[in-house]
Amino acid sequence: MDKYLVVGNPIAQSKSPVIHGLFAQETQQNMMYSKELIAVDDFKGAIENFISSGVKGINVTAPFKEQAFELCDELSEFAAKAGAVNTLIFKDGAIYGDNTDGVGLVNDLINHNVELSGKSIVLLGAGGASKGVVSAMLAEQPAKLTIANRSVEKAQSIAELYPDQVSACRLEELADIQADIVINATSAGLNGQSLNIPSNIFHEQTICYDMTYGKALTPFLTFAKNSGSKQLIDGLGMLVEQAAQSFYIWRGVKPSTDGVISQLREQMSL
Numbered sequence: 001m002d003k004y005l006v007v008g009n010p011i012a013q014s015k016s017p018v019i020h021g022l023f024a025q026e027t028q029q030n031m032m033y034s035k036e037l038i039a040v041d042d043f044k045g046a047i048e049n050f051i052s053s054g055v056k057g058i059n060v061t062a063p064f065k066e067q068a069f070e071l072c073d074e075l076s077e078f079a080a081k082a083g084a085v086n087t088l089i090f091k092d093g094a095i096y097g098d099n100t101d102g103v104g105l106v107n108d109l110i111n112h113n114v115e116l117s118g119k120s121i122v123l124l125g126a127g128g129a130s131k132g133v134v135s136a137m138l139a140e141q142p143a144k145l146t147i148a149n150r151s152v153e154k155a156q157s158i159a160e161l162y163p164d165q166v167s168a169c170r171l172e173e174l175a176d177i178q179a180d181i182v183i184n185a186t187s188a189g190l191n192g193q194s195l196n197i198p199s200n201i202f203h204e205q206t207i208c209y210d211m212t213y214g215k216a217l218t219p220f221l222t223f224a225k226n227s228g229s230k231q232l233i234d235g236l237g238m239l240v241e242q243a244a245q246s247f248y249i250w251r252g253v254k255p256s257t258d259g260v261i262s263q264l265r266e267q268m269s270l
Contacts, residue, residue: 002031004250005050008061011037015264016059019243022263023255031056031251043067051090057250058088059243065099065128072097081161082132087246098249101129102136104242105183105211111241111257112233114181114207116140122179123147124171124195124220125186126154129211133185134158138165148174150196174201182229184210184220195220202227211235215268236268237261 006016012035020033038046043064050058060068065084069075072085076098079085085097109116121142123130126149137145145166149155155168169177175198182202188195202208208224213234217225221232240257248254 002029002056003054004031004033004057004059005055006033006035006059006061007038007043007046007050008035008064009037009040011035011061014061015239016061016243018264019240019260020247022260023244023247026259027247027251027253027255029251029253038064044071047071047088047095051095056090057246059246060086060088065132068097071095078102078132078135081135082128084128084132086132086242087249089249098246099132100242100245100249101132101238102134103245104238104240105133105209106136106140107241107245107257108233108235108237109181109209111237112231114209114231114233116142116181118143119180120144120178121146121181121183122174122177122201124182124184124197125149125188126151126158126168127185129185131158133183134162134166138162146174146177146179148197171196172198174198177201179206181207181209182224184208184212184218186220187212188220195223197223199223199227202229204228204230207231207233209233209235211238213239213268236264240264 014035017033024031068085073094074096079097079099082099087098089096119142147155147168148171152170159166159168202224206229208229210218210220213236240261244257
């Protein structure tokens with residue numbers, strides 16, 4: 001039986017074993033998937049041990065995505081641009097790295113009938129979550145992609161990777177931008193911080209997406225709703241869709257995601 005893992009620190013909260021277990025059941029794959037807590041100062045050693053024990057692939061979550069990037073012999077285009085890896089593949093003595101976050105986001109938006117082509121998109125935050133999705137969004141050919149962050153320098157450092165395709169601004173400068181889609185890639189709100197976003201960026205037609213999710217509306221989506229937005233989407237679907245892409249990379253079969261998303265949503269409501 002082929003073995004796969006998700007590693008992180010912390011890791012107890014990970015839903016990945018449930019998701020991949022459902023994928024394996026649906027597609028009749030002979031595999032097992034578990035989660036492993038690894039020490040923050042022993043990522044490389046832990047991965048080497050997993051490889052020597054016969055593990056076929058690993059999902060990587062915080063805080064190890066950048067360390068995974070450094071460990072790879074070969075990178076996908078998405079991983080190379082993101083500077084971070086969330087999917088490791090071990091084959092023929094080499095380590096291959098991919099980043100499925102962007103594909104997960106785009107596929108979830110498509111599932112919600114959100115068209116990215118020709119649209120003005122604002123991405124809030126300039127951390128790893130933002131960096132991991134820009135390439136995949138640009139592949140959908142939006143009219144404009146703006147990264148807004150408290151520190152404009154961090155946003156500019158991402159924008160510089162995509163000359164003439166991405167612009168950067170401070171959060172307060174969003175008052176001058178008309179956005180069709182606003183995507184929150186920060187953890188503000190969930191960690192007690194508030195996002196200093198001008199409320200006039202939101203209107204009835206603005207599609208608002210939060211990469212985080214919870215039992216109730218996230219603080220960002222609550223703010224967007226109170227500011228007039230009608231279409232509000234949380235990141236549970238992105239979690240499942242990025243997992244489906246990892247599964248496809250490893251197993252060569254693409255699982256369906258609707259039923260898994262529904263099951264997780266139902267469990268969260270209990």
